[in-house]
Amino acid sequence: MTDLVPIRRALISVSDKTGLIDFARALDARGIELLSTGGTAKALREAGLSVKDVADVTGFPEMMDGRVKTLHPKVHGGLLALRDNEEHVAAMSEHEIAPIDLLVVNLYPFEATVAAGAAYDDCIENIDIGGPAMIRAAAKNHSFVNVVVDVEDYDALLAELNANDDQTTLAFRQKLAQTAYARTGAYDAAVSTWMASAIGEAAPRRRAFAGTLAQTLRYGENPHQTAAFYTDGTNRPGVATAKQWQGKELSYNNINDTDAAFELVAEFDPAKGPACAIIKHANPCGVAQGATLLDAYKSAFDCDRTSAFGGIIALNQPLDVETAKEITGIFTEVVIAPGASDEAREVFAAKKNLRLLTTEGLPNVLDGGLTVRQVAGGLLVQDKDAGFVDMDDLKVVTEKAPTEEQMRDLLFAWKVAKHVKSNAIVYVKDGATVGVGAGQMSRLDSALIAAKKAERMAEAMGLPQPLTIGSAVASDAFFPFADGLLEAAAAGATCVIQPGGSMRDNEVIDAANEAGLAMVLTGMRHFRH
Known part of the structure; x- marks a missing residue:
């Protein structure tokens, strides 16, 4: 392959015209012909540049509402011809095909059209055909042709030309080609994913996923693992779309935990009051609602003060100065909120390692979307868990029915249990978690661990008894035996919410009645692996 090749002729056709004029002027100043x-x-x-229409080169006008303009041998021949192949050169001469050394194309804004909620036909019209065809042709022939698909690469190309006497190196063209194929791949992935949804195809024969690099990371879960963070273009409010005001770059684990925290706190409607979630290792160590954001934070913190150290804090309302002052009382990795006051940001500014992220909104937890997990040789794809229950969905199955106050705590516990790794047990009292048992191999162990944590917190806070006394308890899945339920009762729980559906439901219900518990069934589980 040839290393250095000059650029004499460029074809530019872009939807996003950011930086276009300055870039084209720089090419023109180098004597590069513009098509x-x-x-x-x-x-x-209009910018005063001399440019030749592709229609003048092909001899055919743009037609069919612009659908046909670059699909022509004089375009694709100019992109695909091997300059060191005698037969290719002869064919170019015979058919009057001039070489194209630089292709600059960014595609019709299909993703933005879909994101704007456009109608089906409008989305179809924004599927680019000629652009991807040219991009793939130019990228294939990167031995001789440069292909630019991102505005971010304009300056890189000009720097390359400056460094190499108006020529580009093979290594540079290879990098451009890789980016080009990734772009067309991502574009086709967006189209196919949208179409599967539009036609109601839940499990299409072929799936494509794509992302755009947001940042390279220092390392992955552990220092010996390389990692990077990619956005998927959905613009869901959260860590991927947030503005970081201060603090060092987020790590792989920070991003994962921050996402978990914000998705959890979004379960609580800010119009119904402030809420706070504190996350450690993707599990909540405290969640609460309160009269103020400060009250919510304090109650969440009191669930497990030990685990909260070095945790991630998510808020469902903009951060205020009083809450900011309280948060800075211990070491915290990240705080994410829909916004933050100027005064709150000033408080955080004194803690240079504390990251503050704002999102200008909360994710809609009832939205659809997909979750994807890689396994050896494949991908597991499922809908996001948008399951939701309210009081009308609950079935009372015990002799004693929950009071209105207990029902509020039960529903609160159920929302939290959805975000706890299974097997999950969550104790709640007065709109705050008071014990969380996560990720154990048995539901009994989760109940025991959550109760033990509550006991330790009571001792640390100088309380006469654990806050699990008089609490509501949620189990993310059914109790296979009565032992886990009885352990919750021993910890002081007075009411229970669980899916039901076990072969031993009657045994569990009988045990609840004997223990004097009120119990409701949801008919829905929330496994989270």
Whole structure:
């Protein structure tokens, strides 16, 4: 392969015209001939640049509402011809095909059209055909052709030309080609994913997933693992779309835990009051609602003060100065909220290692979307857990029915249990978690661990008894035996929420009645692995 090749002729056709004029002027100043199409050609001419229409090169006008303009041998021949192949050179001469050394194309804004909620036909019209065809052709022939698909690469190309006397190196063209194929791959993935949803195809024969690099990470879960963070273009409010105001770069584990925290706190409607979730290792160590954001944070913190050290804090309302002052009382890795006051940011500024992220909104926990997990040789794909129950969905199965106050705590516990690794047991009292048991191999162990943590916190806080006394308890899945339920009763729980559906449901219900518990069934489970 040839290393250094000059650029003499460029074809530019872009939907996103950011930086276009300055870039084109820089090419023109180097004596590079400019070819273009439609709106791009118009913009270049209005800027005073000399440009030739592709229609003048092909001898065919743009037609069919612009659907046909670059699909022509004089375009694709100019991109695909091998300059060191005698037969290719002869064919170019015979058919008057001039080489194209640089292709600059960014595609019709399909993803933005879908994100805006456009109608089916409008989405179809924003599927680019000629652009991807040219990009793939130019990328295949990267031995001789440069292909630029991202505005971010304009300056990189100009720097390469400056460094190499208006030529580019093979290594540079290879990098551009890889980026180009990734872009067309991501574009096709967006189209196919949208179409599967539009036609109601829940499990299409082929699936494609793609992302755009947001940042390279120092390492993955452990220092010996390399890692990077990619966005998927859905613009769901959260860690991927947040603005980071201060603090060092987020790590792999920070991103994972921050996402878990924000998705949990979004379960609580900010219009119904402030809420706070504190996360450690993707599990909640405290969640609470309160009259103020400060009250919510304090109650969440009191669930497990030990685990909260070095945790992630998520808020469902903008961070205020009083809460900011309280948070800085211990070491915290990340705080994420829909917003933050100027005064709160000033408080955090004194803690340079504390990351503050704001999102300008909360994710809709009832939205659809997919979760994807890699396994050896494949991918597990499922809908996001958007399961939701309210009081009308609950079935009272015990002699004693929950009071209105107990029912509120039961539903609170159920929302939290959805975000705890299974087997999950969550004790709640007065709108705050008071014990969380996560990720154990048996439900009994989760109940025991949560109760033991509550006992330790009572001792640390100088309380006469654990806050699990008089609490509501949630189990993310059914009790296979009565032992886990009885352990919750021994810890002081007075009411229970669980899915039901066990072969031993009657045995569990009888045990609840004997223990004087009120119990409701949801008919829905929330396994989280």
